[in-house]
Amino acid sequence: MFTAIATAADAPLTVTERDVPEPGPGEVLVEITACGVCYTDLDVLQGHWPIARFPVVPGHEITGVVAAAGPGVSWPTS
Ligand SMILES: [Zn+2]
Numbered sequence: 001m002f003t004a005i006a007t008a009a010d011a012p013l014t015v016t017e018r019d020v021p022e023p024g025p026g027e028v029l030v031e032i033t034a035c036g037v038c039y040t041d042l043d044v045l046q047g048h049w050p051i052a053r054f055p056v057v058p059g060h061e062i063t064g065v066v067a068a069a070g071p072g073v074s075w076p077t078s
Pocket residue numbers: 038039040041060061
């Protein structure tokens with residue numbers, strides 16, 4: 001999967017390829033179909049969000065489908 005990552009405040013995003021993670025116990029893997037970027041993301045990328053830890057993948061307003069479920073998950077599944 002391709003991911004846009006910021007490694008530091010005010011740094012340009014870097015697009016990298018990463019392995020698709022496996023969901024752990026109690027987790028689901030969501031295949032993202034759309035993602036919004038809001039002002040909070042801009043605050044994080046500009047270093048104005050004090051609890052942000054870099055590297056960070058901006059975009060927390062997502063929609064998608066459950067692609068896999070980890071152990072112990074019976075809902076939601078596709
Ligand atoms: Zn937001």
